[in-house]
Amino acid sequence: MGIIYNDSTKTFHLQAKDTSYIMQVVRSGYLAHLYWGKKIREANMPRKLQFLDRAFSPNPEPADRTFSLDTLPQEYPAYGNTDFRTPAYQVQFENGTTVSDLRYQSHRIFKGKPKLEGLPATYIENENEAESLEIVLHDAVSSLKAVLLYTVYENFNVITRSVRFENEGEQTIKLLRALSMNVDFFHADYELLHLSGAWARERHIERRPLVVGTQSIESRRGASSHQHNPFIALLQKGAGEYHGEVYGFSLVYSGNFLAQVEVDQYKTARVSLGINPFDFTWLLEPGESFQTPEVVMVYSANGLNDMSNTYHKLYRTRLARGQYRDQERPILINNWEATYFHFNEEKILQIAEAGKELGIELFVLDDGWFGKRDNDKSSLGDWFVDKNKLPNGMESLARKVRSMGMQFGLWFEPEMISVDSELYRRHPDWCLHVPNRSRSEGRNQLILDYSRREVCDYVIKAVSDILKSAPISYVKWDMNRHMTEIGSSALPPERQRETAHRYMLGLYRVMEEITSAFPHVLFESCSGGGGRFDPGILYYMPQTWTSDNTDAVSRLKIQYGTSLVYPISAMGAHVSAVPNHQVHRVTSLDIRGNVAMSGNFGYELDLTKLTEQEKEKVKEQVAFYKEIRHLVQYGDFYRILSPFEGNETAWMFVSEDKSEAFVAYFRVLAEPNAPLSFLRLKGLDPNKNYQLLENGEVYGGDELMYVGLNIPQLQGDYVSCVWRLKAC
Incomplete structure (x- = not known):
């Protein structure tokens, strides 16, 4: 150099x-x-x-x-x-x-x-x-x-x-x-x-x-x-x-x-x-x-x-910083697709209790806990607890979850303001807007003007007050609309075209102050899923919700494409209920788990509605991920088969010292009388021998990379299989 x-x-x-x-x-x-x-x-x-x-x-x-x-x-x-x-x-x-x-x-x-x-x-x-x-x-x-x-x-x-x-x-x-x-x-x-x-x-x-x-x-x-x-x-x-x-x-x-x-x-x-x-x-x-x-x-x-x-x-x-940069990320359960806005403390605790029994480590309370937030039409900006849903307050709920042996996390959308909110009624000029023009809404909300220092100061204090009020160890930071009527009442006419960039400078200041003040909190960014999955945000928050689409088949392309630039430790990936809420596809718990385990793993469904058989499968997945997450989150990643080029996808993770690996294979649609297929692995040490932990067989790294592994005969659509290898 x-x-x-x-x-x-x-x-x-x-x-x-x-x-x-x-x-x-x-x-x-x-x-x-x-x-x-x-x-x-x-x-x-x-x-x-x-x-x-x-x-x-x-x-x-x-x-x-x-x-x-x-x-x-x-x-x-x-x-x-x-x-x-x-x-x-x-x-x-x-x-x-x-x-x-x-x-x-x-x-x-x-x-x-x-x-x-x-x-x-x-x-x-x-x-x-x-x-x-x-x-x-x-x-x-x-x-x-x-x-x-x-x-x-x-x-x-x-x-x-x-x-x-x-x-x-x-x-x-x-x-x-x-x-x-x-x-x-x-x-x-x-x-x-x-x-x-x-x-x-x-x-x-x-x-x-x-x-x-x-x-x-x-x-x-x-x-x-x-x-x-x-x-x-x-x-x-x-x-x-x-x-x-x-x-x-x-x-x-x-x-x-x-x-x-x-x-x-x-x-x-x-x-x-x-x-x-x-x-x-x-x-x-x-x-x-x-x-x-x-x-x-x-x-x-x-x-x-x-x-x-x-x-x-x-x-x-x-680029990523902070306590969680080099730390394994917890397995979480998020209540959003389980309850949406309709929950109370009892329901939240039931889901958390079910998660604890399955080995899940973090419960995340999503949208709906603040103001009068019973739908997406109100209360953004009013960052105080809704006592109708949580009568004992946030601290009580967080401590009850923590007493189960789980961490507690919370959703915010700090960049937005609802017209139906106390904040908007006090400060209608605090949103991005242009004088004498109508104010377009997206998801029934406007955008706070982060080019204004007093707005940023308010957000820093409001979010900080909540984080100080309870034992919170995770924050999901969301942003659910894009900018229209980009203007600021605080800037003179000749500087109006600076507004969008000044907004970003304000956002970076807010994120810097909050994340620095709460170094023990794992921050995950989100923008309707992956709408702001970029290096700028990764500087402040080491992981991002990859997509609102949790369908396993859709996620193959999303996660494969994301991996071109962004580390796997930055990708949030969850198992959700079927039919999937975004594409209404029905896939097995196996493929949903194997796709989600190829990122920062979690669940986003109502655990209390699982059958006993499904609970056993989830418990197995959670235990399995705990054994491989150091590989997934911090190993070297190798793409093998592209979902953009065919019916199959495959990728693998190899430890830096090449002593162990995790391989995942996915097939979308079954093919009648299909040809036999095999998978040539990548990234192994050709001079080492590796044991397949599933069956105990031992092969050379050179054999696995140059000859390949047989792919088993899988039945039906939307199927997958995984292998674990350890040097011996």
Whole structure:
């Protein structure tokens, strides 16, 4: 690892674990991109930049018709001075013009990794884990400065990037576009991969070849969204799970974003990612600065699974924080699909008692415990206990659950406000709204204006008061609608387009203060399931409710797609009742359990209604998961068969020392007179022998990976089987 600057050639060579990234200052201060890929020893660059006289590509230095920014591979391109491709940033000056010209001014190389003010980002625990480079670009006319920050990690094939804008001039500057990174690839012979979907079918894998023009994904919803995840990857054509070059780009941000690839007339590809410039501006007064979110860039020479394992380990150990980062997560029972809003203390205690008898470790009380919350039409913002449902209060209920030997958890939706609430009647201006316009509702609720400090202060106090009032060890933090009428009564007209980003800064402040004040609490984020499953939230809350859809078959694609970027320790996965409440499918308790045990395991049904046979099965599943959860939550994950490519799915988890493994296989539909099939395992030590704990048979790791295991003859639709292996 290291960052090397060659003063004679003006090149920067960034070296992470097994990857190199090379830039060069050319001509009169333009920062050019030269290489990103497999690690190389020195940056002599036999493939040098080539300059040609290209028609209709103007020249910033008129005397040299071979030099144009329109054909130069750049690190952080501008608008208006000969590059017709999409810029990484754009500004507007007081005279109305939008042309700027950032040139290299200086740089510094230093150990460690700085924090980003007000924003989540990956981190280090000692300065020797990483090295950073700041490159200062300067616009001589306006005195605008852009500080490009690059960090390379010693133990990961990771380069992180962000940008800080500083106004060192005497006039106000308006940022119109402030993306976090740009990479200009020398060709476009790649495929674009991204994760898209909708509520209840999040993060499905989409893959297609790049074509001339712009291809993009984005969110304009005020959240990273169910529809598109803030991640894209470029794949060498034909790359698969275990072969081929892959370049991953993941934005550590939870709001509106844009990820795009532009293929130009010469078949080069420009990748850029950051805050969505749609409906965004930011005023920089003299002396002020603006920090963009971080992008985590991962290179893999060995396919998608290697990229995924890099993201998993980095996000699990250097993005997630707190007591539960490295701690096994409890098995929970959540009452939502068992009772919805209709419960009392007696019913809650009955479900908790049933859970205790089955070995479950945590009871979670979901929506409906506060205000006058008998449906979804009231009381959001009124964070006080409904004594009609819980006459003895929250502390009494929590202590009764804890006396059973279980932990107690609670649901909140702290970012929302109901029109029918005491809070709204006191502060109708505390929601996002635009003057003289109607206020659209989603799920009968409005969104609190987190760009306002007094609103954030209220939420911090209200949530903290509840958490102090009872022995609560888990919080589910929900967010059930997207933004409309995005405006703030606290901001002047010229700053209204800052509202959505200021909201995110306020949200991050609220989460930071609450999670820091209650380090013993396990926080799980949620947004109608996986509507805000992004790295920004993982910085504050180490796990996320993966999807409101708990159907086992649907979850195969959802969890498989999510695993491309996010660690298994971040995925909440529950067994629910059948017919499933989202798709009305009937599946066995076996497959529901095996899918859910491939994440942070729990149940979301009425345990008091189970038959004796079902209770025995649940008890077996709970006991089994306790034996494998260290593997599932903290082992290395390997995808074997994709639900996006066929009727079967398979994945496995291997301990870091390769001494044990857990394998899961799923088949959706039965096939008449089907061919025999087998499963080649991944990630084992070829020089070790492994015992199959189900039958005691012993095989070499090389046999299991290269020859494979027979898949048993399974009967019917929606079936699964699992294996446990231990080195012997």
